[in-house]
Structure formats: structure tokens, C-alpha cells
Amino acid sequence: xxxxxxxxxxxxxxxxxxxxxxKKYDAFQKMGLRLDMSRGKPSKQQLDLSxxxxxxxxxxxYTSCTGVDCRNYGGLDGIMEMKRIFADILDIDVTEVLVxxxxxxxxMFDNIASNMTHGVRDxxxxxxxxxxxxxxxxxxxxxxxxxxxxxxxxxxPIPMKADGPDMDMVETLVSGDPLIKGMFCVxxxxxxxxxxxxxxxxxxxxxLQPKAFDFRLYWDNAYCVHAFNGEVPKIPNILxxxxxxxxxxMPLIFTSFSKVSFxxxxxxxIASSAxxxxxxxxxxxxxxxxPDKLNQLRHVRFFGDVQGVRGHMRKMAENIKPKxxxxxxxxxxxxxxxxxxxxxxxxxxxxxxxxxxNGCAKRIVQLCKEAGVTMTPAGATFxxxxxxxxxxxxxxxxxxxxxxxxxxxEIFCAAVEIASLEKLME
Amino acid sequence: xxxxxxxxxxxxxxxxxxxxxxKKYDAFQKMGLRLDMSRGKPSKQQLDLSxxxxxxxxxxxYTSCTGVDCRNYGGLDGIMEMKRIFADILDIDVTEVLVxxxxxxxxMFDNIASNMTHGVRDxxxxxxxxxxxxxxxxxxxxxxxxxxxxxxxxxxPIPMKADGPDMDMVETLVSGDPLIKGMFCVxxxxxxxxxxxxxxxxxxxxxLQPKAFDFRLYWDNAYCVHAFNGEVPKIPNILxxxxxxxxxxMPLIFTSFSKVSFxxxxxxxIASSAxxxxxxxxxxxxxxxxPDKLNQLRHVRFFGDVQGVRGHMRKMAENIKPKxxxxxxxxxxxxxxxxxxxxxxxxxxxxxxxxxxNGCAKRIVQLCKEAGVTMTPAGATFxxxxxxxxxxxxxxxxxxxxxxxxxxxEIFCAAVEIASLEKLME
Numbered sequence: 086x087x088x089x090x091x092x093x094x095x096x097x098x099x100x101x102x103x104x105x106x107x108k109k110y111d112a113f114q115k116m117g118l119r120l121d122m123s124r125g126k127p128s129k130q131q132l133d134l135s136x137x138x139x140x141x142x143x144x145x146x147y148t149s150c151t152g153v154d155c156r157n158y159g160g161l162d163g164i165m166e167m168k169r170i171f172a173d174i175l176d177i178d179v180t181e182v183l184v185x186x187x188x189x190x191x192x193m194f195d196n197i198a199s200n201m202t203h204g205v206r207d208x209x210x211x212x213x214x215x216x217x218x219x220x221x222x223x224x225x226x227x228x229x230x231x232x233x234x235x236x237x238x239x240x241x242p243i244p245m246k247a248d249g250p251d252m253d254m255v256e257t258l259v260s261g262d263p264l265i266k267g268m269f270c271v272x273x274x275x276x277x278x279x280x281x282x283x284x285x286x287x288x289x290x291x292x293l294q295p296k297a298f299d300f301r302l303y304w305d306n307a308y309c310v311h312a313f314n315g316e317v318p319k320i321p322n323i324l325x326x327x328x329x330x331x332x333x334x335m336p337l338i339f340t341s342f343s344k345v346s347f348x349x350x351x352x353x354x355i356a357s358s359a360x361x362x363x364x365x366x367x368x369x370x371x372x373x374x375x376p377d378k379l380n381q382l383r384h385v386r387f388f389g390d391v392q393g394v395r396g397h398m399r400k401m402a403e404n405i406k407p408k409x410x411x412x413x414x415x416x417x418x419x420x421x422x423x424x425x426x427x428x429x430x431x432x433x434x435x436x437x438x439x440x441x442x443n444g445c446a447k448r449i450v451q452l453c454k455e456a457g458v459t460m461t462p463a464g465a466t467f468x469x470x471x472x473x474x475x476x477x478x479x480x481x482x483x484x485x486x487x488x489x490x491x492x493x494x495e496i497f498c499a500a501v502e503i504a505s506l507e508k509l510m511e
Numbered sequence: 512x513x514x515x516x517x518x519x520x521x522x523x524x525x526x527x528x529x530x531x532x533x534k535k536y537d538a539f540q541k542m543g544l545r546l547d548m549s550r551g552k553p554s555k556q557q558l559d560l561s562x563x564x565x566x567x568x569x570x571x572x573y574t575s576c577t578g579v580d581c582r583n584y585g586g587l588d589g590i591m592e593m594k595r596i597f598a599d600i601l602d603i604d605v606t607e608v609l610v611x612x613x614x615x616x617x618x619m620f621d622n623i624a625s626n627m628t629h630g631v632r633d634x635x636x637x638x639x640x641x642x643x644x645x646x647x648x649x650x651x652x653x654x655x656x657x658x659x660x661x662x663x664x665x666x667x668p669i670p671m672k673a674d675g676p677d678m679d680m681v682e683t684l685v686s687g688d689p690l691i692k693g694m695f696c697v698x699x700x701x702x703x704x705x706x707x708x709x710x711x712x713x714x715x716x717x718x719l720q721p722k723a724f725d726f727r728l729y730w731d732n733a734y735c736v737h738a739f740n741g742e743v744p745k746i747p748n749i750l751x752x753x754x755x756x757x758x759x760x761m762p763l764i765f766t767s768f769s770k771v772s773f774x775x776x777x778x779x780x781i782a783s784s785a786x787x788x789x790x791x792x793x794x795x796x797x798x799x800x801x802p803d804k805l806n807q808l809r810h811v812r813f814f815g816d817v818q819g820v821r822g823h824m825r826k827m828a829e830n831i832k833p834k835x836x837x838x839x840x841x842x843x844x845x846x847x848x849x850x851x852x853x854x855x856x857x858x859x860x861x862x863x864x865x866x867x868x869n870g871c872a873k874r875i876v877q878l879c880k881e882a883g884v885t886m887t888p889a890g891a892t893f894x895x896x897x898x899x900x901x902x903x904x905x906x907x908x909x910x911x912x913x914x915x916x917x918x919x920x921e922i923f924c925a926a927v928e929i930a931s932l933e934k935l936m937e
Contacts, residue, residue, distance in 0.1 A: 122582065132582045136570040139805070144562040156558045156773040158550070171638065186612050191799040198624055202662070212628065228797075235797045236628070343800060347582040350805040371654075371661045371680070373617040374769060377803065379565070379776040 088422035091509055103506045110456065110499045117458030120493045125276070125435040126484040127348055128403050134397065135346040141386040147379060155378035161369045162362070163354075167381040171354040173391035174310060175338060176322050180359040183366065186376045189341035189353035193303060194232055196250040196337060196355070199368055200266070201236055205299035206334065206364050211238075211266055219303075220258065220268035222250040224438055224451055224466030224477045229269045229305070233468070239450040240468035241265070245278050249286030256293065263296040267303055274308035277438040277466055277479035279431020281318045291326035293335075302327075302336040309340055310398045312433040313406040317395070324358065333358045342384060344435060345394065345401070352376075352384050402433075408482040411491055412437055420500035425505035428480075437480040438466070446475045452500035458493045514848035517935055529932045536882065536925045544883030546919045551702070551861040552910040553774055556830050561772040567812040573805060578872065581804035587795045588788070589780075593807040597780040600816035601764060601825040606785040609792065613701050614803045615767035615779035617730060620658055622763060622781070625794055626692070627662055631725035632760065632790050637664075637692055645729075646674075646684065646694035647677040650864055650892030650903045652702040652731070655695045659894070667691070668892035671704050675712030682719065689722040693729055699744055700734035703892055703905035705857020707744045717752035728753075728762040735766055736824045738859040739832040743821070750784065759784045768810060770861060771820065771827070778802075778810050780882060828859075834908040837917050838863055845924035853929035854906075863906040864892070872901045873928040878926035884919045 091099070131503070147155045163184025171510040172179045185192050204210045211217050214390045218239040221230060225245075233240050242260060249272070259265050270290065272282040282290075290302065299354065304323055312318065323336045331503050341353035355365065369375070388394050413430055416439075420426040425445075429438040441449055444464035461479040464470040480497075484491055517525070573581050575590040588594065589610025596639065598605045611618050630636045637643050645659050649668040659666050667684060669676045676696070696716065698708040708716075716728065730749055747760045759800050760783070767779035781791065795801070814820050839856055842865075846852040851871075855864040867875055872889035879886050887905040890896040906923075908916055 126584050129580065132573075132580065135582070136573075139568045139570045139573060140566060142565045144565045147558075147562075147565060154555065154558070156561070156775060158552050158769075158774045160775070187803045188800045194798045198628065201628060202624065231797045235794075343584075347805065348584040348803060349582060349586070350803045367660075371657045372620045374614045376774060377613045377776045377806065379773065380803065380806065 087171060090422065090424035091505060092424060094511075099506055099509055103503065103510070106499055106502050106506070108495075110452070110503060113496045113499065114456045116457070118492070118496075120458045122481050122485060122493055123459045123461050124484070125344070125481045127344060128404070128484050128486065131483065132347060134400055135387065135405070138346055138383050138387045142379065142383055146386070147382065149382060151380065153378065155382045158374055160378055161366055161373070161375045163376055164378050164381045166385045167352060170385065170391055170394065170458060171340065171356065174394065175306070175340065175356050177324055177356055178359070179406055181324060181362060182354050183358065183362050184354040184376060184381055185353045185355065187343070187349065187353065187380070189305075189307065189339040189343065189355070190228060192353055192355045193305070193339050196365070197232060197236055197238075197267075198303070203368075205301060206361070208299045211299070213325070215264060216268045217264050218262065220250070220255055220265060220467050222275070224272060224277050224479070225269060226305070227461075227465040229303070230468045238267075242468055245275065245280060247280065248283035249280060252286055252289040253321050256289065258294045259293050259300065261296055265295065266297050266299060267301050269303045271307060272304045272320055272323070273306060274311055274431055274434025276307070276434065277429075277436035277477075279429045279434045279436060279438065280461060281432075282320055284321055287321040287323060288326060291321070291323060291332065291334070292330050292481055300335065304336050304338045306338055306340040307344070308434040310345060310394055311401075311435065312398070313402045313409065314432060315399050315402065318433070324356070334361050335510050337361070345398065346384060346387070350380065352381050403489070408490055409437065409488060411487060412480060412482050415491060415494040415498060420501060423505075426501055435481065436466055437482065439480050440476045441478065441501055442478045442505050442508050443474045443476050445501070445508050446472060446478050446500070448504040448507065449478060449497070449500045452503060453497055456496050456500070457497050460497070462497065516848065516850035517931055518850060520935075522936070525932055525935055529929065529936070532925055532928050532932070536878070536922075536929060539922045539925065540882045542883070544918070544922075546911055546915050548907050548911060548919055549885045549887050550778060550910070551770070551907045553770060554830070554910050554912065555780060556585045557827060557909065560826055560830070564772055564809050564813045566806065568809055572812070573808065575804065575808060579804065581808045583910055584800055585793055586804055587799070587801045589659065590803055590804050590807045590811070592811045593778060596811065596814065596817055596820065597766065597782065598816045600635065600820065601732070601766065603750055603782055604785070607750060607788060608780050608782040609788050610802060610807055611781065612775050613769070613775065613779065613806070615731075615733065615765040615769065615781070616654060618779055618781045619731070619765050622791070623658060623662055623664075623693075626725070626727070629794075631727060631742065636724045637725070641690060643690050643692045644688065646676070646681055646691060647894050648695065648701070649894070650703050650905070651695060651711045652697060653887075653891040655729070655731070662691075665712065668710070668894055671701065671706060673706065674709035675706060677711055678715040682715065685719050685721045685726065687722055689852065691721065692723050692725060693727050695729045695731060697731045697733060698746055698749070699732060700857055700860025702733070702854060703855075703856045703862035703903075705860045705862060705864065707858075708746055710747050713747040713751060715747060717747070718756050719758070726761065730762050730764045731888050732764055732766040733770070734860040736771060736820055737827075737861065738824065739828045740858060741825050744859070750782070760787050763787070771824065772810060772813070776806065778807050831909055833862065834913060834916055837913060838908050838920055839908060841917060841920040841924060847929060849928075849931075852927055861907065861909060863908065865906050866902045866906045867904065867927055867933050868934050869900040869902050871934050872904050872929070874930040874933065875904060875923070875926045878929060879923055882922045882926070884922050886923070
């Protein structure tokens, strides 16, 4: 039996289908489930892959390769061997990276906070320049948007295409508006699309000629080692590309091991021109006693080097990929060909981006919730939580077990069908 | 032979003394020493007391008492058992404390940053209120002053007395000036005086009636468990005292284990009214994935409870107290009765506060440096690095070994005598 697009069905057929689906949905509801797919959280099994981190230091192992006693004060920039691992991952020099604490989000927040009150490289504080704006590719990461909102930074949504943000729009806006001060990019396995920016997109981003002298790229490379097939995508090096076009200080790269080792107890890094790093250190010198160097040493002992990280991520992929495959398989089984659903098929990262018929996403999430499945709120992938089409939903497959995930996706698909039929019956 | 005050000596005698001292000093210089007494850093021996922290978790020990997987995301406020330890130390409720990362300085910095851009409890941002000011008891902690300076907060120095800041001055200023937004206090074993605020001082601070509706106490209780004789001074509980006088949200208490366990890898806390804690969590929810809960769990496993902390600090005192005694003994031996030097004799904390004849501190520090002993820069204990009397020097005895310390103090005393004689010969 071939699948028919739902918008081609008769009213009678739609009504019949709707009642059948509701029976199925009611049965799910009676199961009293409580499944959480709202956040990109690792599962217990993923975390177990790093359990060696918990006991890899011994009571007399606290000295870095340069002789630093990691227990004591000092070393704002991180220990050399951890800087080396991040530098190797990002293909940059150790002078271009600072290793922080357990949250790259907080490094990004702090960078924005610093620019608000003190300006970029001692420039005019952003907050004194009027109502500043950031370019926000959509769908995107809700926590980027939350930071903008918190600092009253206006967000300009720019559609994501298959190869990255719509650069025609970005170029026009950034070159014309001195109040556009920043742009968020998740260049590898973007959140939520799982898109990898094409070489052409990266070059065009590097070649931006911002009207604002203090424009900054927030290059959130959170998933730069998170490939499912062992092949990390190779995109042009943003630091080197920006240097070539005389824009050396524009990019600020953020990355972390939050989804490599322990989400709550990992290490993060900011990478930028060596001179930007020095500016950041000046602030840190006032701000903090420095990052937890022992936790950096733990990561060094556990992973060894960049090859160790890559090997670890291959094991991680063995755990994650079956979950992404299951989501795709179930979405395909129930929704393919009905022209009510479209979704991404990423080769890495943490999310699948799902699009329903316009005006259905909120209803789908609500139906899921009422059947015990918590999804990321509809709209979360857009600035101010406002998806103009009410269509995008971020699916985060990692946290549940494979069995829970399959069940949750069955429910999700029923919810999608019901919401779509309701829409078609309007 | 009884000691004579140097200002009673004849010119001939001064000249003779000066030449003898210079011979001694020249001999020190020839030793080519490199001793660092510039910062309040723990020694290796102190750090070794906590080496159990390095291997106290095993690969299957990662769950908090409330069932939280400390490896994963979540738990912005810290794990319950670590909150309990801080709450017990500060004699407050667990709802009044948030456990952070490894630096209470960064929590303080962040609180000021937050108030600058977003105001106190959603009030008017400090930065929009004109040139705001903080009360800074002097001598004080240079990193407090550096933060004010960074945020362009004007510092009003207030003299420290034996029982805390001069409260007559503080009350007059704070009740009259709406631009005074904050006051730094190190109530127990103050930096550098080692002073413990009297009950009367604490009550008067709690009872302040600030003209500014958004005035905050930065109550830096960094040394609250750092007694040398096992007896932690008991001062009135600032949260409770402020509640009594209807000022419940005024105090922000900061403390940490930076000088209890590992200076670079400890845990810190902010404590305040439960409602203030909720405001802080709102910001943290945007700012970070949360603190490193595993490091909190490590501290819980190692210390157990507040009694464990107190026992540990008694062992710490056995290491530190001989150093403070040595400093006092050498200062007494060389300088007592000459009326060229006065110093504190603290019962805890990390510093000895030294005062020379007016106009001598910079010269003393310079003489020390030229003989290979790095002291905290003269003036560092005052806002903008300006000691109006050029008299105060912070002595930090912990980092060197006892032998190094004794040698450094011999040199220091020679430097004090030389600088004083130079001043008397002017």
C-alpha cells in the first residue's frame, strides 16, 4: 500500500484516520509514561564511557608537564597539555586558546557581559551604543537566544540553509548596520539542524565586512568532535580565514568537553587571536583565581591527546548513532510520504530538527506532554521563543534508553499525525 | 641592653647604625636569594594535607545523597550535602546558600557585574545611576579594590580599627549618600589586619540605614574557619542580624575552601536571603550549565561534614601557626621598642599587617626586592594602590618553608631598619 499525502485525502478518510489515531494515542496516555527528551543531555551509558576520569589521578599526581602544581593558585590560561589538546582539535596554536572551567556557555556569557560594560578590546561599551543586535541563524540554540534576551540584545533571525546561514542576508545586514555587533554560528553539526557549514559559507563569514568596528563572531564549536561515522567534518579554519582577509580578531571560538566527558564536570575553552586571548586574560586576572587545573589534568590523564579524544568519540558514536537511527526509522515508518513532516538526518551532533505543517508544533508538543513525553518547547529554537511558522521541534535522542526513545518516538509520531489532521480539518 | 627608640638617637649613632645595617644587608644581597612572599598562597605542605581529595572518588561513586548523577547537567545550586557543609559553617539554612565553582572571587565579581548591568533584584542598573561608590575599609584586600577599579566604582577608604571599620564614618556616609552602593567586609581575620569584627561592629553594620535602596554588603568570609588555636571566633550572624532590623536582603556572604583544600580546585559559595538566592539562580540559569558537582562530591567525601572541616583546619594550623610565630618573633627581636614598626598579631587568617614609619613602605619593599625577597607591593592594601602614609605592608607567611621565611624576615627587618634610618636622616 503506497502512502498518500494527507492533504490529498477526503474529509471522510481524514475523520476515520483521526479516530483510529486517537485510539492509539489514548492507549499511550494510559501507560502513564514519564519520558524526558527536552534537553541535549547524555545518557548514563555515555557518561559511563568516561568513568575512568573519576579515579585517574592519584594522591601524588598533581603536576602539569611544565611543573605547575595544579592544586595551587595560578595559571589563568590553563595547563599546557590541556591547551595542546584543544589546540589540536581546533587546529590552532596553543597561544590562541584559553582553557576554562566546566562551562563554555559561561565563557560566552562572560565575553558578552564584558563587551557590554567594557567594549571590545577597550572599545566603546556595547551598552553605550544604543540598541545593539545579533545575527541569529534559525532554527538555533535556545541558550544563545536567552543570553541575548538577558542583555537586551535584539535578535535578527536568519534562515538556515543546507550549507549554513543565508549569507546573502547576513552580508547585507552586517555591512550596513553599525549596531549589529555579533553573530552566533554553530558551524559543525549545528543545533538543532545538524548542518555542517560549507567551505563557501565559512569563507563568506570570514570575509564579512561589518559596518561595526567591534563586530564579533560567536563561533560555538560545541560539536566539533561529535561525528557518528568517525569522520569529523573538515571545514576551513575560521581563525586562519579571518587572518587572510585582515579580520584576525573577529572570531571567538567556544568549545567544551561537556558532551565528550562529563556534562557537569568537563573542561571548556575559548580560542581566538593570541592578542584577543591577552585581552581576555586581563579581565580574568581581576575576575577569578583561575580555572580548576586539576580537572584539566584529569582530562589530560584520561584522554592523553587528541587521538585519545577521537577514539573516545568513536565509542560514544556506537552508543548515540543507534538512537539517531531509531528516530529516523520511526519517523520514516509513520510519517514518510504523508507530507506532514520533514526532518534532518545529521551525521553528528546531538539533535534532529523536525518540521511539521505550519501551525502544528505547539500542538504536537502539548499532545506529547499529555502522554508523558516532554519535548523541547515548540518555539525554543527561535529568538524570543517565537517560531513564525509554529513548525520546528528539536528532537534530543540521547538521554532516554533506546527502548524508551522508541516508545517516545511512537508517541511523538501519533502526536504529529493527530495535530496534522486537526490542522487539515480546520 | 635596653632598646632605644630610633628617633631619640643622635645623628652620629644613626649614621653608625646605618653603616652596620648596610653591611648586613649587602651580605644578604650577595646570597642571590629568590623568595616570594607576595601572595597569600598555601605551601606544598598545606596542600598535601588535602591530597586525599585527589583519589577519594571511585569510578562508580558519582551520586549525591539526593540521587543526583553529579556527572551530568543540572543542579545550579550545588549538591545538597555540600550546601549543608557551607550552611553549617555559616550557621544558616541550606536554602540560603548556593555552591559554586572553584573561585568565590568570581562569584563576587559576577554579582557586581550583574548589579552594574541589571540592578539589584531587578532594580535600576548601577551603571545608570551615575558615579557609584563602595565603602572600602583600609588596609584591605587588593583584589576587592581591583574589581571596583575595573567597574569604575569609586572607592571610599575607611580606616580599620581594632574591632573593625570605623563605624561612625561608615554610618554617616552610607546614610547620606544614595550613590554608595556597597561595602566590603572581611569580618573574620580580615585581610591584612587579621582583625575580627566585634559584636558591636557587626550589629552596627547590620543596622545601617543606607540612603541607597540597593546597597549591598559584600561580606567576604574567606577566613571563617582559619583559626590558629582551634577556636573559630564567633561573631553575630549577619543574615539573622539584618533580618531583625528589616534589612534581610542586604548581606551577600562569600566564602570558599580555596585556603582549606586546594587553592586552584576548591569549592566556593555565596550565601544570602533565600529570595536573593533565587534571583541569583535566575541569572545562573542563563549563564552556565552549573557548577562542577563532582568536585563538590569530592569535598563531601573527603571532609564528611563541618566537624571534618574543623579537624582539618586544626591540622592546617599546626603547619601555619609556627610561621606566624616566626614572623612575630623575628619582628620582635629586631624591631621591638625602636618605634619604627608596628604589626598585627592575628589568631587566624593568612596575613600579618605591618606598619612602618610614614613614607617608608615603598622603600622597604624595594630594598627587599633588591635582596631577592618579593613582598606584596606597598600600597596594594589601599584603593588605587595609594597608601596615603606609605606605611602599610602585607606580610604573607604561608608559602615559603619555615627556613626560607625566617631568612626572608631577617632581610625584611634589615630593610625596615635601613629605610627608617634613611627617613630619620632626611
